[in-house]
Structure formats: C-alpha cells, structure tokens
Amino acid sequence: MASAAPLNPNRFWLYCVAAAVIFFLILPIAVVVPVSFSDSKYLQFPPEAYSTRWYESYWNSSDWLRATRVSLTVAFCTVLLTVPLGTAAAYAMTSVSPRAARFLQIVLLLPMIVPGMLVAIGIFYIYIRFKLVNSLIGIVVAHTVLALPFAVMTVQAALQSFDFRQEQAAMSLGATRFGAFFRVTLPQIKAAVISSGLFVFIISLDEVVISLFIAGGENTVLTRRMFVALRDAVDPTVAAISTLLIGTTLLLLVALAVTRRGQRG
C-alpha cells in the first residue's frame, strides 16, 4: 500500500484532509506568539506593528509576577512530593498479588477518572473544614493528588521491564533491601522517575479547575489569574504570558525527550 502510486486521487484527498487537520492543531500555537509581540491593545492577527510592550507590561505587574512565583513554587513542591510518593507506590505494587494490584491501580487512577470539577469541589469541601483554602500547602497537596496517577503509571511502565532478580542478587551479596533499591533498582528506572517529574511539573503548572476554588488570595496561581483575565478583559499581556508558557513547556519536552533517549542508550 505504501508503495502505491502517490498521486492516486483518493490519496490526494487523504493528504489534504490530514494536512488541514495538522494545520488546525498547530494554528493556535502559531498565532499566540506573533500576537504577544503586537503593538496594539486589541486582539489583532497578524499585528500591524510589533513591540515588546506586553512583555514589559507583564514584567512590571507585581500581580502577574506574584502569580508566576506562586505557580512555580507550587509546581516545584508538587514534583518533590509526587515523585517519591508515586515511585514508592509503583514499586510496592510490583510485589503484591495480581488481584490487589488491580484494585490498587483503580484506586490510584481515581483522580484521573473522576471528572475534574467533582474532584475540585470535593477538595474544596475538605479544605474549608481544615482551613486549607488559599494556603500554599493545600494547593501543593491538591496538585499532588491530581498528578499522582501520571507519576505512578510512568514509573510502573519502567518497572515492568526491570528484572527483580537483580535486587535479590544484591541482597544475597549483603546489601540491605533499602540499599538494593537505591543502588540497583533506582539507577535503572532513573529516566522514568525524571520524566515523571517533568510530567508532574507541567500538570501542576497547567492546572486550572482545582485552583479556581482553592488557590486564590495571596496565593493566586498563574492559571487562575489567566482564566479571570480571559473571561473578563482580554489584553495581550495574556499572549505574552502564553508565549512564555509555551517556551517553558517546549524546554521541558526537550528535556523529556533527552532523558528518554538516555534511557534507551
């Protein structure tokens, strides 16, 4: 089939449809970047004149900067909390009975299966009672719950191809169980652990719905601030921030690709 004549009219339509769909997928990203360099305060594409005034407006707004700082702090802390918890859970699940593993799997995937808004109001309900609304620790813990399934699944996938006899060999040579994990197992699943950290960072940085309820006041996160800006008054500062976010995500994805490659090599 792949060797069939490429200019067959049916295939011509296939190429057109696929190209249009890919164009549709990339279009928004391609539009945000030029708009962020626009000189106009209206949403214009393509912009008539270019400037960096929206980046300056972002840089000079203590409001946006604080939201950025809170978001980055939350994302870092969420990674620090989620990766060890997810790795530990994934590791422990390799040595339980298949039935228990299936049950645990479903429980640990729940934050991903339950509709986001339901998770959000549930956490809000609990946080009102424990006075955790708008607290940094509260936001970090909520993001941890949300990101946990991704961390568990990423590490699980790596552990599937790990040969646990290596741990036994290390222990029979005198290593403790703890030592065997840190010196034999962990180095071999390192790439998956790092990439789970990058996943978790992006998930936390992008999280909107839970943050709408529990991340306000002093600790307003960037996404919540952006959501309000989009709903109420749109100005191209959001485009500048969007461009910075796209850049950050791209960097993280490159890092992800590099760790994945390192894992294979």
Added chain:
Amino acid sequence: MSAYAMTAGKPGAGPAHRISRDTMRRGVLLAPALLLVIGLVVLPGLWLLALSFIEKGHFSFAHYERMLTYSSYYRILIATFRISLVVTLICIVLGFPVAYLMAQLPARLAVVLTVLVILPLWTSVLVRTYAWLVLLTDGGPINRLLLSSGLIQTPLKLLFNETGTVIGMVHVMLPFFILPVYSAVRSFDWSLMQAAASLGAPPRSAFWRVFVPLALPGVAAGSVLVLVQCLGFFVTPAVLGGGNVTMASMKIASNIQQYFDWGAASAFGVVLLLATLGLLLIAGRFVSLNRVLGPA
C-alpha cells in the same frame, strides 16, 4: 513476584498477627499515596454523594427531581451530552484520516506527525483558548479569510456560542483520539490489503472490510476517551461560550461559588460521574483501561 516468594517466609517478621515484614514494608510504601487519594477524592466523593440526597436537613430526591423537571437544569444536561457527542463525532471524522495516514508513512515522517499531534496536548488549555479568542472574533483572521474569498457576505458568529465552544473542544480533544487510534493501527500488516486486492477486492472494499474492522478497537478507545473528557469540560465552554453556553461542570461551579448549594452541585457531579464510569466500563469491555487512560 519472585522477590515476594523469596522473603515472604522469613521468620520473626510480624510476631503478633503474623504480618510479614514485607507486607509492612509494602504498606508503608503505599500508604501515603493511598491516604491522599482516599482522603481527597474518595471520602469527599462519598460525602458529596450523601449531600446530593439531603435537602434542608432531610433525606430527599429533590435535587435529582429538579434535574428532570426544571427546564434550566435538564437543558444543561442535554447541552452537555449534545456538545460532547458532536465533538466526539467531529474528532472521529477528522482524526481517523490522520491516524490512517500516519500508519502508512515511513517511520521518520510518522514521528514528525506524532510530535505535531502531541505538541498542542502539552500546551496549556488556557493558552489555546486565548488563541481561539483571537482567531474566531468577527474581525479575526478566519472571518476575514472567508469574507475575502467571497464564501460569505457577513462575518460568521464563531465566538461566544456553541460553535466556538465546539471548535475549541475539538482542538483540545483531537490528539486524544488520534493517538489511541494510531497506536492500534501502527502495527497493521499492509500485506493484508494486497491479499484482499489479489482476491479481487477493490481498494474501497478492502479498506472497509479489512482495515476498518482491525482499527475499530482503537476507534472505540479513542471515542470513549474523548466523550468522557468532554462531559467534564469547563474552561473552554466558560471562555469560548461567553456566557451563552452552560455545561454541567460550569453549573456545578456556579452552584458552589454563587449559591453555596452543595446539594445541587453534588447531584450534578454524581450524574457526571455515573455517565463517566458507565462509559469507561463499556469501553473496558473492548480495550484495557490502562491503554485508554495511559499517557501517550
């Protein structure tokens, strides 16, 4: 598993209840993650379920009855399902050709396409929603293009209505459809098509009777994944709907933030959850849930 066999029988582990040291160790490793999920998802979920059956301090089905009798309530449910179905259908129509093409391309080109499909997936939904605001306005690039081409005489209303919402949602959901379908068909044996041709099947019928049936599990997985996520959408309809579109999640949010009505919000949440779980159970009969839910 072999580690389990080797150390489970060690003597002197759990003296009182014969809990082996390994069971303890596994418990300690699993406890923090499990406690977090149980404490912040399971227990509040059960509590909300209870609240949905309570009105003014008494057990009642009032919140559910209202969903069926108040037109403003059932309209929201109908709109939620209608929009979700439309988005899913569009994703199938647009996504299938892409997956079909990706499966036939040489590996290198397929990787490029995969990256182009994944890239939007990792771009914040807020960023993309913002971009659609720019693209879809009356004087925006899409309307100007259509006007100058003579296809339309007056600008189309593409924003702050269901059309804009559907466009934005399709953009968010397409990768979730393309990737599972692609992973189902990437290992397709193209010599089957030649076999069909050599047995006299015209290309069209070989496509429908050989390729499509083998791609169906992937299509089912992708469709359910899209449909389930659509039901819970919030950001896209809230911004691109501009107040003219209300989906279930938006009603839940406004019930809490404006009216502090936990019972009504919970009832909507329960309906949403049941629909989600029902669809996932149906999908689970066709493909493993891990594959439906797994990160791409």
